[in-house]
Amino acid sequence: MTTTEPRDAIEQVSSKFGITPEDYMLPARTEIHMLDINGKLHPSGQQGAEPGHEYPLPSPKALVDAYEQLVIGRRVNDQNSALVRQGRMAVYPSSHGQEACQVAAALCLGENDWMFPTYRDTVAVMAKGVAPMEVMAGFRGDWHSGYDPKQYKVSIQSTPLTTQLLHAVGVAHAAKLRGEDTVVLAMCGDGATSEGDFHEALNFAAVFNLPVIFFVQNNQYAISVPLSQQSVAPSLAHKAVGYGMAGERVDGNDLVALLAVLGRAVRLAREGNGPLLVEAHTYRMQAHTNADDATRYREDSEVQGWIDKDPVTRMRTYLADAGLLPQDTEARITAHAEAVATALRDGMNSENVPDPADLFAHVYSTPTTQMAEQAAMLADELAREEDAK
Amino acid sequence: MSPTATTSSAANGNVSAATAAAAARTADAGTQPVTFAKALNSALADAMALEDSVLVFGEDVGVLGGVFRITDGLTKRFGTGRCFDTPLAESGIVGMAIGMAMNGMRPVIEMQFDAFAYPAFEQIASHVAKMHNRTKGRMPLPMVIRIPYAGGIGGVEHHCDSSESYYAHTPGLKVFTPATVRDAYLMLREAIDSPDPVIFMEPKKLYWTKEQVDLEALRLSHETDAVPPTEGRAAVARSGTDATLIAYGPSVSTAMAAAEAAALEGRSLEVIDVRTIVPLDDATICESVRKTGRAVVIAEAPGFASVSSEIVARIQERCFHSLAAPVLRVTGFDTPYPAPKLEKYYLPSVDRILDAVDALQWEEGA
Numbered sequence: 170m171t172t173t174e175p176r177d178a179i180e181q182v183s184s185k186f187g188i189t190p191e192d193y194m195l196p197a198r199t200e201i202h203m204l205d206i207n208g209k210l211h212p213s214g215q216q217g218a219e220p221g222h223e224y225p226l227p228s229p230k231a232l233v234d235a236y237e238q239l240v241i242g243r244r245v246n247d248q249n250s251a252l253v254r255q256g257r258m259a260v261y262p263s264s265h266g267q268e269a270c271q272v273a274a275a276l277c278l279g280e281n282d283w284m285f286p287t288y289r290d291t292v293a294v295m296a297k298g299v300a301p302m303e304v305m306a307g308f309r310g311d312w313h314s315g316y317d318p319k320q321y322k323v324s325i326q327s328t329p330l331t332t333q334l335l336h337a338v339g340v341a342h343a344a345k346l347r348g349e350d351t352v353v354l355a356m357c358g359d360g361a362t363s364e365g366d367f368h369e370a371l372n373f374a375a376v377f378n379l380p381v382i383f384f385v386q387n388n389q390y391a392i393s394v395p396l397s398q399q400s401v402a403p404s405l406a407h408k409a410v411g412y413g414m415a416g417e418r419v420d421g422n423d424l425v426a427l428l429a430v431l432g433r434a435v436r437l438a439r440e441g442n443g444p445l446l447v448e449a450h451t452y453r454m455q456a457h458t459n460a461d462d463a464t465r466y467r468e469d470s471e472v473q474g475w476i477d478k479d480p481v482t483r484m485r486t487y488l489a490d491a492g493l494l495p496q497d498t499e500a501r502i503t504a505h506a507e508a509v510a511t512a513l514r515d516g517m518n519s520e521n522v523p524d525p526a527d528l529f530a531h532v533y534s535t536p537t538t539q540m541a542e543q544a545a546m547l548a549d550e551l552a553r554e555e556d557a558k
Numbered sequence: 559m560s561p562t563a564t565t566s567s568a569a570n571g572n573v574s575a576a577t578a579a580a581a582a583r584t585a586d587a588g589t590q591p592v593t594f595a596k597a598l599n600s601a602l603a604d605a606m607a608l609e610d611s612v613l614v615f616g617e618d619v620g621v622l623g624g625v626f627r628i629t630d631g632l633t634k635r636f637g638t639g640r641c642f643d644t645p646l647a648e649s650g651i652v653g654m655a656i657g658m659a660m661n662g663m664r665p666v667i668e669m670q671f672d673a674f675a676y677p678a679f680e681q682i683a684s685h686v687a688k689m690h691n692r693t694k695g696r697m698p699l700p701m702v703i704r705i706p707y708a709g710g711i712g713g714v715e716h717h718c719d720s721s722e723s724y725y726a727h728t729p730g731l732k733v734f735t736p737a738t739v740r741d742a743y744l745m746l747r748e749a750i751d752s753p754d755p756v757i758f759m760e761p762k763k764l765y766w767t768k769e770q771v772d773l774e775a776l777r778l779s780h781e782t783d784a785v786p787p788t789e790g791r792a793a794v795a796r797s798g799t800d801a802t803l804i805a806y807g808p809s810v811s812t813a814m815a816a817a818e819a820a821a822l823e824g825r826s827l828e829v830i831d832v833r834t835i836v837p838l839d840d841a842t843i844c845e846s847v848r849k850t851g852r853a854v855v856i857a858e859a860p861g862f863a864s865v866s867s868e869i870v871a872r873i874q875e876r877c878f879h880s881l882a883a884p885v886l887r888v889t890g891f892d893t894p895y896p897a898p899k900l901e902k903y904y905l906p907s908v909d910r911i912l913d914a915v916d917a918l919q920w921e922e923g924a
Contacts, residue, residue, distance in 0.1 A: 283661075313692040318660065325692060329684050335650055336685070337656015339665075346613075365677070369650035376645055425661070446827050531691045532729050534698060534753040537837035538790065 208486025266454030334370035360391020421451030616668030688732030720859035861889035
């Protein structure tokens with residue numbers, strides 16, 4: 170096995186930027202912005218003014234493609250929330266307000282790269298290419314998960330917080346041992362950074378110098394508990410330095426900055442420079458899920474303040490002002506988003522009755538004797554029910 | 559913390575029973591005295607030699623070869639990419655193994671001691687056990703979690719737990735526990751080959767016991783499928799006619815010693831070695847109990863809500879009309895595992911097993 174020792178990796182990459190290892194690992198003094206809240210591009214030089222933290226503007230095509238996914242993401246969130254309200258879906262944790270993070274997480278990855286999402290990252294999962302109705306199987310209550318993780322290189326949407334970060338580390342480790350070019354992006358929220366597995370995953374990734382991007386969407390709340398009760402660190406990105414990896418924080422409602430920062434992080438990881446931690450500062454505009462009541466723990470005025478920072482509006486304004494969004498392009502994007510929403514509605518309206526025999530079929534590669542006995546018992550019950558009709 | 563190597567098993571006669579069994583075997587050509595630990599070590603080495611995707615990692619498993627030396631020499635032979643130390647974090651070890659199994663590897667990981675596996679419980683119960691089912695078999699997790707377990711070595715607290723019930727209670731996990739040197743080799747090879755995740759529980763008091771075994775012959779017989787699988791197949795460790803002793807892992811040698819002692823008193827006891835707790839071989843257990851009409855289940859773990867209570871329940875459900883007496887148990891007490899000087903009172907002993915056998919209503923039932 171040929172590996173760069175973690176310590177050497179940090180020395181090498183920081184010298185490329187002409188900065189000390191400490192300055193490489195510490196996030197920039199302020200989070201990286203590229204668009205202001207009015208959708209105006211910051212003058213270059215303000216986009217990360219410090220050496221080693223400069224980020225070039227992504228190409229116009231990359232920005233328009235990302236905007237298309239952003240519009241689709243917003244439409245998916247709103248459509249799914251509506252389906253929950255109509256009682257056609259059991260639950261949907263919406264990423265409304267966080268769509269820029271969702272889209273950038275998917276678009277920064279290449280074909281051989283893996284994503285490890287959470288339950289709130291449905292839009293990112295779809296943006297990485299998973300068929301929408303396969304994603305929705307879990308939320309409509311058909312099964313715990315509906316897509317093939319290997320086919321899409323997207324793991325199941327994890328419910329237990331940060332457990333998936335360690336799986337991401339393992340996928341990256343296996344790929345590295347075989348000499349494969351694979352970067353892994355592992356997602357979690359601000360509350361999850363309090364979990365022990367967050368610590369273990371970052372530490373393992375750094376010690377084994379693995380190409381993993383830990384992408385924290387800091388949306389300010391873990392259900393009802395604000396960030397101030399999770400951590401008093403200067404920022405979540407600062408935690409990186411404790412593991413010997415680089416951290417960066419970015420405006421999570423600024424799609425341009427997210428594409429730039431995550432894009433560079435993936436490139437650095439791919440080049441063998443070890444893992445990175447990226448914290449995106451965003452806001453969960455809706456309640457935790459439909460079962461939650463956000464008015465019990467936060468003021469409307471706080472939510473209103475974030476409407477001004479809406480990622481979709483900002484991106485649209487910027488692209489329109491830059492002449493990158495002619496009418497036909499915008500019409501095509503809107504139609505695409507509407508088609509995805511229609512497919513979701515139609516899919517949810519179609520009746521899908523799960524097979525009770527599946528209860529026993531997948532627990533092991535081959536059902537045990539005991540499973541077979543229980544399956545037979547249930548089949549017999551169902552047969553008698555059928556006869557009684 | 560390392561266990562003290564002093565053995566306090568005089569109370570239950572386990573080591574002497576195993577030694578006696580080994581001595582009783584005829585020495586075939588190619589056989590030699592092999593320890594349980596060496597058999598496990600050879601199983602790992604043979605599996606790694608056969609298949610590049612088999613990886614070993616954990617705490618102190620690299621240069622040191624593990625605190626029990628089960629991974630001795632693997633780093634030297636296969637390199638640091640195949641057998642390596644991790645940071646000291648059990649959830650991390652199991653979680654990383656899950657990711658490796660998701661991406662084409664067959665990790666065989668070591669939890670240093672039974673109670674040190676508890677930080678990994680969430681990864682085991684929520685992911686190792688459920689990934690196959692959750693993905694309808696699209697994401698199998700072929701991985702082995704080796705756990706040295708149980709007592710009888712005079713170990714300090716957190717080094718002697720019998721934790722098998724936690725795993726056996728979790729659908730999706732297979733739970734293997736060998737009781738002989740031969741099975742140690744074959745069952746570990748089988749666990750590594752399994753498409754399902756296996757919790758491989760190694761009775762640590764057996765590590766230093768020896769049997770006459772031909773490891774090369776075992777390797778060949780495993781790799782040519784010349785031996786029947788052990789998964790879901792209990793072994794009749796000793797044939798008998800009057801009552802059945804059902805045991806697994808560390809308790810098998812105690813049951814064998816009890817059967818030996820009972821034979822001197824003219825009572826013929828059959829001993830069943832469960833071998834794989836999950837999947838459990840109801841058929842072999844029930845066949846024996848129907849034949850003898852009496853049974854005692856023996857386990858080191860506290861009896862309450864345990865593997866031993868499950869076995870009793872299953873016998874009762876399936877063999878009620880063949881029973882001449884209630885099925886009894888000899889288990890650890892429902893207390894935390896005791897300090898070294900008290901473990902002889904806690905562990906199932908030959909005398910306690912014989913007392914239980916005596917209580918199987920011989921007068922009424924005959």
